[in-house]
Amino acid sequence: MQPDCKNINLIIDGVPVSVPEGTTILDAAKKVGVKIPTLCHHPDLKVRATCRICVVEIKGQRKYKTACSTEVWEGAEVITNSPGVQQARKMVLELILAEHPQACLGCLRNTKCELQALTAEMGVANKNRLKKTVKVLPLDDCNGAIVRDASKCIQCGRCTEMCQEVQTVGAITTANRSMSYDVTTAFGKKLRETTCVYCGQCTTVCPVGALYEHDDTEKVWAALADPNKHVIVQTAPSVRVAIGDEFGLPAGTFSEGHMVAALRRIGFDKVFDTNWSADVTIMEEGHELIHRLTNRGVLPMITSCSPGWIKFIETFYPDMLPHLSTAKSPQQMFGALVKTFYAEKAGIDPANIVSVSVMPCTAKKIEAARPEMNDSGYRDVDIVITTREFARMIRRKGLDFCALPEEHFDDPMGVASGAGVIFGTSGGVMEAALRTVYEVVTKKELHALDFKAVRGQQGMKTAEVDLDGTPVKVVVVNGLKNARKILNEIREGKADYQFVEVMCCPGGCVGGGGQPVGTVRKTKASRMEGLYTADHKMNIRQSHKNPAVISMYKDFLGEPLGEKAHHLLHTHYTPREQQ
Amino acid sequence: MPKSLNIVSANCGKVTPGNVEEYVRAGGYESLKKALSMQPRAIVDEVVASGLRGRGGAAFSTGSKWAHLLEVRENPKYIVCNADEGEPGTFKDKLLLEKDPLCVIEGMTIAGRVFDSHDGYIYIRGEYRSIQHSFQKAIDNAVAAGYLGNNILGSGFNFHLHIMTGAGAYVCGENSALLNSIEGKVGRPRIKPPHLAEVGLFQMPTLVNNVETFACIAPILRMGGEAFHAIGTAESGGTKLVCLSGHSARRGVYEVPFGVSLRDIIFDPELGGGIAGGKELKFFHLGGLSGSIGCPAQLDTPYSYECLVRTGLSVGSGAVVVADESVCVVDYLKGVLEFFLHESCGKCIPCQKGIRQMYTIICKLSEGKATQEDMCLLKELACMVTNVSFCGLGQTSARALMSAWKHFEPEFAAHLNKQCPAGVCKL
Known part of the structure; x- marks a missing residue:
């Protein structure tokens, strides 16, 4: 107070x-x-x-x-x-139910639906006294990331608020009036034909089953059932502090051990960690920053790990694309390396590897499907599932998540530094990069590893770092409204930053669009806490000191930004039209 | 007490609309000159003394509204005139806009002077296309004559007036929806608080008044607030433009002092002149479709805010729709609800979905298919829509229904028994 x-x-x-x-x-x-x-x-x-x-x-x-x-x-x-209030509330609920399909059993949100819970709490039996008018509207499920089932929409307006005010994407809007009032896209187009960046924030705020992730779990089950396939999985940093929510653990519980055990029980042949490739990302992105700083490259350089953000800048600020780091995201670096480096090392034909990732994100599905993401000679990442889908797999497998004995990731792509784990929160990529860039540039040891100025949920965080006499100004933004602000500043020449971290979702990946339903600011704060605590407990907290990364460069890649690294770990971007 | 007066409508039909010279000759712009030499506080005091209440329908004290805005420190402030006269049965603003635009402009300019505002907007409904043109001419004339624009009458005060229009949505008559519409946003009501006096047009403090309210300002300053108040009753200062329509023998706009009876308005030969074709009066609908329906037993109620409220009626916009015995009340209500169903902006659940369910039941009733359970449900719906809706549209949508039900319960009951006493409904 x-x-x-x-x-x-x-x-x-x-x-x-x-x-x-x-x-x-x-x-x-x-x-x-x-x-x-x-x-x-x-x-x-x-x-x-x-x-x-x-x-x-x-x-x-x-x-x-x-x-x-x-x-x-x-x-x-x-x-x-009061009795009058109760009657009015019940009537409001009845009015909604009169236009709702009430097909709960087949709904993805069954038992996790706010309308369903409220109906139970308020004791509104299906009285059938109102005129039923359930609109049957076509299902929009063709984009591969987000499904919109408008028939189930109760017109609460949360998604439009999120899409327009928080993310400033404006793909979802309200149209018409009275009975025709509708939460919809411009001209009723499919999401694929709009400016949607697939951040999935709408799916985390939808109280019912009108917006949800494209479920790819069947594809994973099929791969696991195929004896000829070697199925590996990578898990994003933020999943380990969010998955516990689905099984009643307190928000932010660091449940990496249970998570790894669950993935093994589900049947993955190898359980790897995206934190490992996050360290690789820092090697590439950090060196790219140093290269740009010393060779008068385009500055500020902006991070490129968040695929919703990538689609956003491609759509709304195509002229700013040269600012983006060419480094792929940790998911895609992992994908490219698993079918080359790992396949070679393990002696497995990459054609038989199915590469699955568990992500806090719906946009990651789109990222994996981008046509250029096949530098390994194969699809780098085959299937992406969100934290929510992962939870569904655990339930279907009948696993008692909290009772599973804790296990460790497999070698070699399961060894990570503390810098990798904080990728899951806004400010984490920046902090991880600074921890490495400082030492590479100054050749001195960095003693204070915590960059507290870039932590937390504020939309915009700035810091200045002294690289042996060269001051470097950095800014960290999360949520696309803030990204828009910083891009406008850069475009207008009002920003003198050298390095910018952008995360599409408010709070970063801990608040990703694929995280458990019911994620709010408080939950995100606990998850951030969980990640920073994990980082603090680790012996190695800098990406360039990760032995598994060092040996991978030595044995396979060569130098950061080297020819092989350039081929496998860097990408290009595509300007898109605003339809 | 005279039954009709010409105070606000004094120039209507006597002065060439928009002609500044004639308007000035008739005493126009005297009030603006006076206002330019007065302290804003003193002008507001006159408005407070006049007992003027918002003529758009909500009947909020204009003096209080002005006094409140005067306390708000933020600048710039905007003056907005609500000329989105969409309430069915209401056409008194149309008369003023057409016949005496300068009086409205003068009122707005005085308000501009009070709040040191430099821009005013008049939101004229889309259906009044021709008025938009004639009103623009009046603005141009006023500017040319130095009564509007920069350095008004050499006082150094600048006030510019802009015409805005909508596309015909009734809900844009709701002040916050109207401001959204001016801003180019969808015309749906805003959440309040913050009140428009604090966060209004373009997020700035804003005064929104009805056309007739602004037209009262010049007469108030001319004759003095107290004298204006004295024309009406204790709680209803001045006069009101009433719009007689329906089965009235003499349909049209009349200016009456508050305190005349409803009987006078409907039956006086100078005013409504009774029912057309010598038929019997069955009911009257006051204040537009968002108002209540009254029956002949209430005819001796004085027409004032306070007296009407006591009998469950309201002045509203000033509409007086008269219905003779040939009208079936159920059939009439079907039309009323159909209107609200069409005009609901849709954003809140009770209004959008509740009105639809009410309309469904009233249709069933008019087809002789409704049951006693339906009637209970209808009452429950009406109560919920009234108490719970987001804005005035939903909150008033069941007023006609509930008041008519009270007066004509036997006719409702007859429809349950598949009989339409007026012989209108096909049962």
């Missing part, structure tokens, strides 16, 4: 309570142990108050007020659950 912040005294359901000025009735009610139902409300999004299910009665006032949007005032007497 800020020092100048006043406290407000009010009564909720007969219980006196004191809360800071500006608190909503919804939050104040939590303090007296009352959970007011909500649907359109989301703690991380602007209040819209359109579903009206959170109405409460105020003593002395004729009209009901929405708890999500109304701030408390001195002396207010709130009744959260």
Whole structure:
């Protein structure tokens, strides 16, 4: 609480309570142990108050007020659950249900649906007294990352808020009025034909099953069942602090050991770590930065690990593409190396390797499918599944996640540094890069490895690092609205940064579009904490000191930015039209 | 007490619309001259004293609105005139815009002077296309004559007026939706608070008043706030333009002092002149479709904000739709709900989906297919839509239904028994 912040005294359901000025009735009610139902409300999004299910009665006032949007005032007497309020809420819910398919059993969000939970809580049996009008709308499932089932949409507006205000992509919008009012894309086009960057943030805020990830788990099961295939898996840094959510562990629990065990039990032949290739990314990207700094290259250089961000800059700022690092993302570096370096080392025909990745991200599916991502001579990454799909596989396999004995990743692509693990949070790539760049440039040992200025959930974080007399200004942004801001500054010549980290999703990968449903700011903070703690506990916390990376360069790649590295680990970008 | 007056509509039909010279000769712009020499606070005091209440329908005290905005420190402030006259049965703003545009412009200019605002917007509904042209001419004339634009009457005060228009959505008459529409956004209402006086047009403090409200400003400054107030009743200062339509013998706009009876308005030979064709009055619908329906037993109620509210009626926009005995109340309500169904912006669940369900039931009733359970459901829906909807559109959409139900319960019951007493519904 800020020092100048006043406290407000009010009564909720007969219980006196004191809360800071500006608190909503919804939050104040939590303090007296009352959970007011909500649907359109989301703690991380602007209040819209359109579903009206959170109405409460105020003593002395004729009209009901929405708890999500109304701030408390001195002396207010709130009744959260009068018979009139209950009746109105039930009616609102009935109105929604009258236009909802209620096909719960076949829905991906079954048991994880807010509408379903609310219906159960409020005891609205299917009374059938209202006119049923369920629109049957075509399923948009052709893009390979995000599925939009408009028939299930309850028009809460969370996704439009996310897409327009937080990500400034504007692929999803509202159209028409009255009965034709619709949450849709421009002119009802398929997502593939819009500016959608596949960040998947809409899928994390959708309260029902109207927006969800393209499920690729069947492809994984099929590969695992094929005796001729050698199926390997890589797991992104942030998955290990998020997967536990799905199995009741406290938010941010570092469950790497359980996760690795689960993947082995599912049947993967090798369980590797994307953290390893994150270290490789730092080797390439760090050297690219040094090269640009010393050879008057295009500056600032901007990171390129976040595929939603890549699609964003390709679509909205194609003129800025030379700023992007040519280094591939850790997922794609891993993919290119698994079918070359690993195949050679293990003596396996790369044609028989199926490379699977577990990612916090829906855009990673699109990244793996980009036509140029076949530098190994094969598809570098064959199948991408999100944290949510991974959880589904664990359940289907019948594994008791928390009871599994903890196991370790396989060698050699399972050895990683602390720099690799923090890739999962906003600021992590920057911090990891600085830890390496400093030592490479100054040839001195870096003692203070923590760059705290670039940590946390703020949208924009800046820092200045002294590289032996050369000051380097860096900025870290997360969320595409902030990315847009920084790009505008760079374009207008108002930014004098040398290095920029951009993560598409607010908070970075810990808040990725493929993370468990229900991820909010608080969850992300716990996950960040989990990653930094893991980093802190590690002996090796700098990518260039990772022995598995050093030997890979020695035995296989040669030098960072060398010819082989250039061929396998770097890429190019494609300007796209804004349809 | 006279039953009709010419205070706000004094120039209508007497002065060539938009002709500055004639307008000035008729006493026009005297108030602006006066305002230029007055302190803003003093002008607001006059408006407060006048007892003027918003003529668009919400009837909020104009004085309080102005006084509140005067306290807001942020600049620039914008003056917006709501000329999106979309309430069915209402055409009094049309009269003012057509016949006396300069009076509206003068009112807005005075408001501009009060709030040191340099830009005003008048949002004229899309259907009033020709008025947009004539109003623009009036603006141009006022600018040419030095009453608008830069350095008004040599005072150093600048005020520019811009015409904006929508595409015919009723909900844009809701002030915050109207501002969204001016900004080029979709015309859907905003969440409040913040109030428009703090965060209005282009996120700046904004005054939004109705056409008739602005037209009252010049007369108020001319005659003094108290004198204006004295024309009406204790809580309803001044006069009101009422719009008689439907089965009225003399349909049109009349200016009446507050306090005349509904009977006077509908039956006085100088005003409504009774029911066309000598038929009996069955009901009247006050204030537009968002208002309540009244029955002949309420005819002696004085036409004022306070007296009407006590009998469950309201002044609203000033519409008085008169229906004779040939009208079936159920059939009429079907039309009312169809209107709201068409005009709901759709963004909130109760309004979008609730009105649709109400309309479904009223259709069933008019077809003789409704059951007692349907009627209970209808009541529940109406109650929920009224209490829970996001904006005034939904909150008032069931007002006609609920008031009519009270007065004409037997007629509703007859429809349940597959009978339409007026012989309108095909059962």
